C-alpha cells in the first residue's frame with residue numbers, strides 16, 4: 527500500500543479518536559497539505575472503501591480503514607519505543623523518523639520487535655500501542671487546559687508532533703506519569719500554571735493543549 531494512503535488513514539483515525547470532526551479543512555490543517563489535494567485523496571479513499579462520508583458529520587473510517595490505521599499506529603508506536611529504549615534516542619527525536627520507517631516494515635518484523643521489547647503497552651509519549659489483533663486501550667485523559675485548579679493529576683500523554691514542545695517539557699522535568707498540581711488556568715488565553723515537584727511552571731496555551739492528564743497513576747495499572 528502507498529505511503530500517502532496509509533498516512534491519510536492514520537491522520538483520519540487520529541482526528542476521530544480525539545473527537546474532532548473529520549473534515550477536509552481539519553485534515554488539511556493537521557497534515558499541512560492543501561485543501562484540493564485532501565479532497566482528491568478523500569475521493570480515492572471513499573472509492574476504495576476505506577472511508578464513508580456522512581453529510582454534515584464529516585468522514586468516518588470503515589472497519590477496513592480502521593484496521594489499516596491501527597496497524598500503522600502499532601508500527602509507529604513500537605518503533606518509537608524501540609528507538610528510545612534500545613537506541614537511546616531522545617523523546618523529541620523519534621516521531622519524524624518513525625513516520626518514515628513505519629511504511630517500510632512488515633507485520634512480521636513488527637510482531638518480532640514487539641516480542642523483543644517485551645510487549646510494551648504504551649509508547650514513550652504515553653499513547654497506547656494496539657496489540658496484534660488491533661485492540662487498543664482507551665485513553666481516559668484530557669488536555670491540561672480542561673483540568674481543575676487545585677487538583678492533582680498524572681501526565682498521561684503528550685502530542686508527539688512538535689519537537690520543540692517535547693524538548694521544553696523534558697527540560698522542565700515533565701515525564702509520562704509525572705504528578706502535577708494545577709495552580710491556575712488562565713481563561714482569557716488558555717495558558718496554565720502547573721506545580722511540578724514544588725516548582726511552578728507557566729505553560730502557554732499551545733503547550734497546554736498538547737499535554738494530556740488523568741487522575742490515574744499509570745504505575746498502579748496491572
Ligand SMILES: [Zn+2]
Nearest residue numbers: 606621624686
Ligand atoms: Zn509519534
